[in-house]
Amino acid sequence: MSGGREYRIERAVGNNVILTVRVDTGKEYVLFGKGLGFEAKGLQTIPGDDPRIEKRYRLDDKEEAGRYRLLLEEIEPESVAIAERIVERIREDMGIPVSPKVYFALPSHIQFAVFRLHSGMEISNPFLEETKLAFPQEYAIAAEAARMIEEAFGIPIPEEEVGFLTFHVHSAAGELSAGQLARRTKLMAEMIALIEQEGEIAIPRRGSDYARLVMHLHHALDRLAEGKSATNPFADEIADKFPEMHRIAALAAEKMEKELGLPVGKNEIGFLAMHVHRLLEAYRQGDN
Incomplete structure (x- = not known):
């Protein structure tokens, strides 16, 4: 067994996680593996090639390591x-x-x-x-x-x-972290509220129209975050034929751009305008 591949066990975090220090480098690592924490109790070291180790995560700086140590001390x-x-x-x-x-x-x-x-x-x-x-x-x-x-x-x-x-x-x-997902979901809710306000409509939250709009926005945000672009051969025609719907979609796109710091192209705006058009047609007619 190579001493350089050994990890000194600092603390078991539950049954599947242990906080360690690599002997040769002094770097702190979190090791993950089914039953690893339970079986490590009472041991001082664990070899780096132990088959129970499924994943290892290095704490790259002292501040991060200190944050995790403090977290472990506070968690019951x-x-x-x-x-x-x-x-x-x-x-x-x-x-x-x-x-x-x-x-x-x-x-x-x-x-x-x-x-x-x-x-x-x-x-x-x-x-x-x-x-x-x-x-x-x-x-x-x-x-x-x-x-x-x-x-x-x-x-x-x-x-x-x-x-x-x-x-x-x-x-x-x-x-994405849980915090990033929460901000993304908040952004979707704000965009829908903007569409409702500008279009002077109210979309039932339990209806299929609301579900389709949420899923469209969810996938649009994914595409933007991943650097992908939508293909919409009718984008210019939609802008010309439905200026009000396009205006509302462009306002929602501005909100997306501000939150994500990424440009929203005309193709993406065109797809959103199609959704806005369908919603305004459905719910404005329903008010008549």
Whole structure:
């Protein structure tokens, strides 16, 4: 066994995670593996080629390492344990690897949510409907996670909190953090409110039209974030034929550009104008 490949065990974080220091470099690492934390208890080191290690995450600077250490000191074991059960459920249901950071972000979120609920603080989530529509699979897993938390802590979990858990479920399997997802969902809600205000309509939140609009905005934001562009051969024709709808779509696009710091092309605006046209036709006629 090479001493340079050994990790000194600093602390077990639940059953599947350990905080370590690589012996030869002194760099701090978080090691992940099923049962790794449980089996590491009582040991001083673990070899780098241990087959139980599924993933390793290096804490690149002292500030980051200190932040994780402080986080670990503040998180209760019950929050870590329930978070591990939820992460395992995410892995099983979605069939993809999870981000190492979820092992820290999720228990921290659970502990704070339980504290707020125990303290009688209201949890408000104005973007719940958008969250449920944009992330249906993640929401279903979050609902199961909420039941786990209820059983573990003996406290009812409101639907609003399920919405926030949904962000962590999606973040566990993606590149965006829960905070970024929350901001994106807020942006979608603000764009829809703008469309309603400018178009002088009200779209029923439980209807299929609202669901289609949310999904369109969700995919549009994904395309912009990934640097992809939509192809719309009718973009110029739509702008000429439906100037009011195009104006409203352009205002929504400006909001997107400001939030993302990315340009929104005429093709994307054209597609959104088509949705706006259909909505205005449906709901303005409904008022007559």
